[in-house]
Amino acid sequence: MLRLLLPALLLAAAAASAQPALDDGAITVSGEGLVSAPPDxxxxxxxxxxxxxxxxxxxxxxxxxxxxxxxxxxxxxxxxxxxxxxxxxxxxxxxxxxxxxxxxxxxxxxxxxxxxxxxxxxxxxxxxxxxxxxxxxxxLSEPGRYRDRALDEAVAQARAKAERLATAAGASLGEVVSIQEQGVGMVPPYRGGAMMDVAVAAVRVEAEPGAYSTGSSQVRAGVVVRYRLVAR
CATH class of the missing domain: 3.30.70.2970 (Protein of unknown function (DUF541), domain 2)
Structure with missing residues (x-):
């Protein structure tokens, strides 16, 4: 009986090894979100x-x-x-x-x-x-309103990147294994020069009010996400 079972077990093992073993595979990608908002x-x-x-x-x-x-x-x-x-x-x-x-x-x-x-x-x-x-x-007086949007964009970008890579590798994207925030911060615009003579600044105000244009603030978020790869 043992002699009959051994060849069958060997054939089953060979068949299993012929299938893509991606259940334990994973892919790690990064994503970045950038949200612009007018300073207030x-x-x-x-x-x-x-x-x-x-x-x-x-x-x-x-x-x-x-x-x-x-x-x-x-x-x-x-x-x-x-x-x-x-x-x-x-x-x-x-x-x-x-x-x-x-x-x-x-x-x-x-x-x-x-x-x-x-x-x-x-x-x-x-x-x-x-x-x-x-x-x-x-x-920005309430940067938290834009941080969540920036994080959402960062995660969405990471997923889109992972899906492209998984497809190119002949696999499908599985569940999230881990996710790490790489920092959320504000990148404010800046106007004015260090220790400018304020009399000169006053002349600029009268001649060119646009010199005090606020520009645009940006809230940036970064994430690193690890996804499971699934064999097709």
Missing amino acids: RAVVRLGVVTEAPTAAEALRQHEDDVARVLARVRSFGIADRQIQIDALQLGQNYGPNGPDGYQATRVVSVTTDSLAAIPDLVASVVESGANRLDGIGYT
Whole structure:
């Protein structure tokens, strides 16, 4: 009986080995989703620089300058929670002949959702004492609304790629074995230059309001997905 069973088992094993054994196979692909959205929030960084012959005078005048700038900012309906003031910096100026007075500097960061008011805001603070513009950064107030869409697009792209590869390999796409998020982040546009003379910026506001165009923010998501391959 054993002699009769052995050839049959060998034939069954040979037949099985002739079939594509893809049940344990898998394919790993990546996908990326990119969603564009118009920014609805901005952060304006305004510098206040005060120069005076002595350190004490520079500090006193600087406090007055900053107070005027803050008052002008608040006149646009901007609450204190939307205003951040960097630490005070005090240093000595040096000219061709050596020490030449003192300089006090602070940067006031203003967050606002009233993008249309930014040109008027920048022009107005010039009159009140701000004399530098660090830049204007545009962003989204609710980026979570776009993160989910970006993730959906990333997964869809990964699946489409996996289906093409599986078809090319003569197999079918099976279940998801694993999925890893490779990060979801925002790529905001940026306008403005580092430490620009705010008087120059004010001229640009009057001559070219389009200089403060917000552009478009982008939310990017990446995933890596591993799928089971199934023999056809």
